[in-house]
Amino acid sequence: MGTTDETTEARETVIEAIERSAEIYGLKRSYGRLYGILFFEPEPLSLDGLVDRSGYAKSTVSNAMGTLERFHMVYRRSIPGEGKRAYFEAETDLWYVFQQFLQQEIRREIKTMTRALEDAEELLEASDADRAERDLERVRRLKRVYDQSAVVVDLLSQRSLSQLQSLVRRGDNNGS
Amino acid sequence: MGTTDETTEARETVIEAIERSAEIYGLKRSYGRLYGILFFEPEPLSLDGLVDRSGYAKSTVSNAMGTLERFHMVYRRSIPGEGKRAYFEAETDLWYVFQQFLQQEIRREIKTMTRALEDAEELLEASDADRAERDLERVRRLKRVYDQSAVVVDLLSQRSLSQLQSLVRRGDNNGS
DNA sequence: CGGAATATTCAGTAAATGACGAATATAATG
DNA sequence: CATTATATTCGTCATTTACTGAATATTCCG
Known part of the structure; x- marks a missing residue:
């Protein structure tokens, strides 16, 4: 059995399109990808979760979340009882x-x-x-x-x- | 007597603002400056004219005119009897x-x-x-x-x- | 307030970009 | 169609950018 099912392929298609669009609107492609990952994630993801999903270094993801937040593309949430850890969620209304x-x-x-x-x-x-x-x-x-x-x-x-x-x-x- | 009169200063103020805006909208600052120069020029300018006014290399100006033309920010005109020489004019209706x-x-x-x-x-x-x-x-x-x-x-x-x-x-x- | 977990900043590096000047191509005119 | 004036392309160099991993800072909780 292959490593990509249809939903993974579908998501990848859209994420790549978001990457390109991010570039057009002056964002780094990597930020587009990270936004795309969050866009499809059923639950909010932590920094480490995003590192896992994306393969980018933690510092890259951290910076990305900073600017995506600044542009109102992601929300940062903290969950009481979870220490400093933050969870990120995509704003889907572009x-x-x-x-x-x-x-x-x-x-x-x-x-x-x-x-x-x-x-x-x-x-x-x-x-x-x-x-x-x-x-x-x-x-x-x-x-x-x-x-x-x-x-x-x-x-x-x-x-x-x-x-x-x-x-x-x-x-x-x-x-x- | 100083080297800048009021009109030069006024023009420079606006040209610098255009430079910044160009950057915001994804154009190189140098292209913004060249557009600004053309914006204030009473007559269309040749490539060499722009080189004089701007101090950029001819290749830089040539490339700039190419992309500014692509974005409908400048017009290229040829004058019969003037050989290959082209003259550039700014579209002022942004x-x-x-x-x-x-x-x-x-x-x-x-x-x-x-x-x-x-x-x-x-x-x-x-x-x-x-x-x-x-x-x-x-x-x-x-x-x-x-x-x-x-x-x-x-x-x-x-x-x-x-x-x-x-x-x-x-x-x-x-x-x- | 100390310690553990997490996030951010920083310094380094590889790749991309911007501008240049020389080399090449193109266009008009005699 | 050759000449000359002009424009564009190409290879290069210096600068900037994107990303990384390590060092530092922040936050929460006992």
């Missing part, structure tokens, strides 16, 4: 994960850029150099895009997927 | 850039994941292993998220920012 990402990382990016644009605007308004006016126009246009994008980020991060679905359907006719 | 990114990269990611999930689903439906049912449930739930996300991706990639603004405003009352 739309929620994405919303948290928008609210934290993207919002910060928008904020940083907005600040830079406002600083530049101020400098350029005070300048009478030849290029100032042209530069100012571009800065303002970029700022407008960022302002509007912030609204869209709010839209996405506050609505469930099904709410967005109905928004699409209702807005369909008057869209263009 | 919302458009983002929409193209959604349509190309994100759509592909969704497609790949969907395919993996469907393959896994098929395998699990045929299996009678203990874990099959539980795994199947998770696979199906993840697939639903991806299906719905595809709709949202379509929404975003087909609407202008101002159309989305009004969607928000109109949908505000019945949202939650």
Whole structure:
């Protein structure tokens, strides 16, 4: 009898896809795999459990759990009477994960850029150099895009997927 | 008299912010800088022009233009009577850039994941292993998220920012 | 508060990446 | 179709990254 049954194969298929996606969204492949393992695990797993399942070193798994937690992709639980040991569980609602990402990382990016644009605007308004006016126009246009994008980020991060679905359907006719 | 006037300083402020953002969105900092330079340039720049302005090697700039073009962040133009020389211009509408990114990269990611999930689903439906049912449930739930996300991706990639603004405003009352 | 169990940090290393300059390829024009 | 100007590819080097195993720190419990 072979070493992989159908469920193992099925899980591996999905885990590999998650690995690739993790890479696309800027996470290490190994973190994707660890998330994938947790995603299918019926019970929360300890660090050592994850080491067993994945083959990664404990330090790797520990770091992975740290950043996956930061991105709301896993939860860490402690069980009273079990000493320091922690158990990890995957957040399976990736739309929620994405919303948290928008609210934290993207919002910060928008904020940083907005600040830079406002600083530049101020400098350029005070300048009478030849290029100032042209530069100012571009800065303002970029700022407008960022302002509007912030609204869209709010839209996405506050609505469930099904709410967005109905928004699409209702807005369909008057869209263009 | 100093070497930087106000407009140079203002531009540098924004270019540095673009560098940081480029990094966040998975582009090299150097590519962010080159885009920033083009963003402020009044006229399209040649490769050599960009080399002058940036200080990067020509090969670096050439590669950067290749990928920035791929992401619809710069346009390449040739001028008749100027031999092989190409001129580069920044796309300044970053919302458009983002929409193209959604349509190309994100759509592909969704497609790949969907395919993996469907393959896994098929395998699990045929299996009678203990874990099959539980795994199947998770696979199906993840697939639903991806299906719905595809709709949202379509929404975003087909609407202008101002159309989305009004969607928000109109949908505000019945949202939650 | 001491000791045992667990988690995190750190220093080292192998592999991947980013940028360069030289070598090669490509395109336009006479 | 040869020449010349330009762009791209390739091999390299230095830097950074991903992972490891050992050292350190933290937490819980008696």
